Each structure stands twice: as structure tokens, then as C-alpha cells.
Amino acid sequence: MSSLYYLDTNALWKFYQDQTGDVNVRRLVARSPSQVLISPLTMLEFFGVLMKYYRKRLIKRKQIHAIAKRLRRDSAIDNVHRPFRVVQIPDGSFRQAQSILLQDASRYSIQTNDALHLAIVLKLNTADPVVLVTADGSLQNTAQRRGIDWYNPETNIPKAY
Amino acid sequence: MERKIKLLIVDDESEIRATFGEFFEKRGFDVELASDGEEGLGKLREGEFDVAIVDIRMPGMDGGELARHVVEEGIDTSLIILTGHGEKQDAIKAINLGVGGWFEKATVEMDDLLQKVNELAQVIPLDEVRRILSAIPEEER
Numbered sequence: 001m002s003s004l005y006y007l008d009t010n011a012l013w014k015f016y017q018d019q020t021g022d023v024n025v026r027r028l029v030a031r032s033p034s035q036v037l038i039s040p041l042t043m044l045e046f047f048g049v050l051m052k053y054y055r056k057r058l059i060k061r062k063q064i065h066a067i068a069k070r071l072r073r074d075s076a077i078d079n080v081h082r083p084f085r086v087v088q089i090p091d092g093s094f095r096q097a098q099s100i101l102l103q104d105a106s107r108y109s110i111q112t113n114d115a116l117h118l119a120i121v122l123k124l125n126t127a128d129p130v131v132l133v134t135a136d137g138s139l140q141n142t143a144q145r146r147g148i149d150w151y152n153p154e155t156n157i158p159k160a161y
Numbered sequence: 162m163e164r165k166i167k168l169l170i171v172d173d174e175s176e177i178r179a180t181f182g183e184f185f186e187k188r189g190f191d192v193e194l195a196s197d198g199e200e201g202l203g204k205l206r207e208g209e210f211d212v213a214i215v216d217i218r219m220p221g222m223d224g225g226e227l228a229r230h231v232v233e234e235g236i237d238t239s240l241i242i243l244t245g246h247g248e249k250q251d252a253i254k255a256i257n258l259g260v261g262g263w264f265e266k267a268t269v270e271m272d273d274l275l276q277k278v279n280e281l282a283q284v285i286p287l288d289e290v291r292r293i294l295s296a297i298p299e300e301e302r
Contacts, residue, residue, distance in 0.1 A: 013302075016287075017291065017294040017295070017297070017302065018295050019299075053297060053301070056301065058296070058297050058298075058301060059293065059294075059297070063293050066284075066285040066289075067285065067290050067293065069237060069285070070284045070285050070287070070290055072209075072237045073211070073284045076209055
């Protein structure tokens with residue numbers, strides 16, 4: 001049985017931007033036998049970071065559009081020739097995210113969007129297990145409590161249950 | 162594996178759809194056809210096309226209206242408008258909407274159209290994305 005990989009937003013950035021763990025994410029994407037999963041939340045947050053760069057005048061509007069177009073072309077819902085597959089947010093994900101926050105945010109520093117990423121992974125109905133790719137320690141701890149496998153591209157440490 | 166360019170041809174003339182469709186399929190494109198504006202817009206909303214070639218004159222929703230929808234809905238497909246003789250004003254309106262190119266249907270050179278489709282389908286290379294983003298200071302990442 002092979003695993004599917006789901007990238008949180010920080011992990012997706014490592015595919016496009018040179019930063020700690022970038023080589024591991026790029027290797028994972030290149031070697032994954034199936035498309036690597038992202039969600040509309042991952043894409044939305046990615047665009048949010050791009051716009052933050054724009055507000056700070058670190059990037060030009062034309063570059064934003066070019067990079068956004070590149071990400072859209074790299075991801076698809078219906079084409080196996082692209083590295084990323086955008087999964088729809090499963091029903092019940094927001095309720096599940098509420099539950100995660102109420103149960104785990106008192107112990108771990110997880111944000112609303114982190115809880116939603118976890119809820120999406122938990123709710124995904126796939127034949128193969130899904131591994132959450134994240135460098136965020138709180139997200140890893142919460143995933144661990146929920147029995148979700150994770151992979152930290154910054155340390156190259158996988159955690160399986 | 163190299164990804165095929167996804168192309169949509171929207172035209173109410175079946176001969177144009179067949180001729181253009183065959184031309185691009187023979188050159189390795191993944192081609193879909195639509196016979197009017199409504200069908201074309203439906204496919205654009207669902208299909209993640211790289212480029213669409215759209216006739217400006219069609220019954221019902223015409224090419225200009227379809228282009229407006231594409232822009233307003235943020236559909237990430239580049240459009241090429243085909244016009245009839247003397248419809249330059251319509252082409253200008255479409256270009257002002259952000260359409261990527263226009264050709265006169267009766268006189269279009271297929272090699273020019275092919276070149277334009279290829280040009281519009283191009284995305285920024287991954288290395289270039291990384292080069293742009295590498296300029297972001299570490300503390301801002």
C-alpha cells in the first residue's frame with residue numbers, strides 16, 4: 001500500500017521557494033507515484049502570502065499573476081500530468097476543525113487554518129493513507145494525537161502510526 | 162510526462178470546429194469543442210483550459226459576452242477571439258477586456274494561430290518562479 005501526501009501551505013511554498021526543506025519537498029513531489037494533494041485552503045493561503053509580499057513591495061503585481069498562473073497550471077482536479085491535485089474540502093471538515101480546536105488548541109499552538117488542514121486530512125476518503133507534510137511542530141503534535149502520519153521536510157523525519 | 166496543452170474551440174460553425182479541432186489535435190493538443198457561448202462557458206468553468214479560441218459572432222451568448230464572463234469570474238484561461246470581416250471594433254472591445262489575441266476568421270493563417278496559442282499557453286518556468294521568490298529576504302518568509 002502506498003501513501004498519498006497532503007501539503008500544508010508552508011510545505012507547498014518549499015516547492016516554489018528556496019528555503020529549509022525545499023529539496024525534500026521537491027524530491028517528494030518528483031518521486032511520488034501519485035499526484036501530491038493540496039486543498040483550496042492551501043492555494044488560498046499561498047495567494048495570501050503572495051499578496052503580503054506585494055503589500056510589502058517585495059514582488060510586483062505582474063509577478064504575482066505569473067506565479068499564481070503557474071500554481072494553477074501545476075495543480076488540477078482532472079489531470080494526472082500535473083504535480084498537484086486539488087482535493088475538495090470534504091463535508092464536515094469545518095465541524096471537525098472546530099472539534100480539533102476545542103480539544104487541542106489549549107495544549108498546542110494551532111491556528112484556525114491549521115485545524116482545517118488537519119480536518120481535511122482526517123475527512124479525506126482515500127483508498128491509501130494520507131501523510132500530512134508539515135514543518136509545523138504544533139501541527140505535527142496535533143496530527144500525532146489524531147493518528148495522522150506526518151512528514152517533516154525540514155528534518156526529513158517521517159512519523160508513522 | 163509532458164502535459165498536453167488543453168484547448169477549447171467555441172464556434173457555432175461545425176466546419177470551423179472540425180477543421181480547427183483536427184489541426185490542433187494533430188499537433189498534440191488536448192482539444193475540446195463547444196458549439197455556442199453557453200456551452201463554451203460551461204466547459205471553461207469546469208475544464209481548466211490553457212487557451213480558448215472563441216468566435217465573436219454566435220447566436221445566444223456571443224464571444225464578447227463570454228469574454229466578459231471569463232474576466233469577471235476570474236477563469237484562468239487565455240482567450241483568442243475570431244472575428245468576421247469588418248468586426249474590428251468588436252475585437253478592440255475584446256482586447257480591452259483582456260483577451261490575448263484576435264484573428265479574422267476568413268484570413269487566419271493557421272501557423273500564426275498555432276504560434277499565438279503556444280505563446281498564450283506558456284507559463285513562467287519553475288526556475289524563474291524560484292528566482293523571483295529568492296529575492297524575498299529570509300526574515301519576510
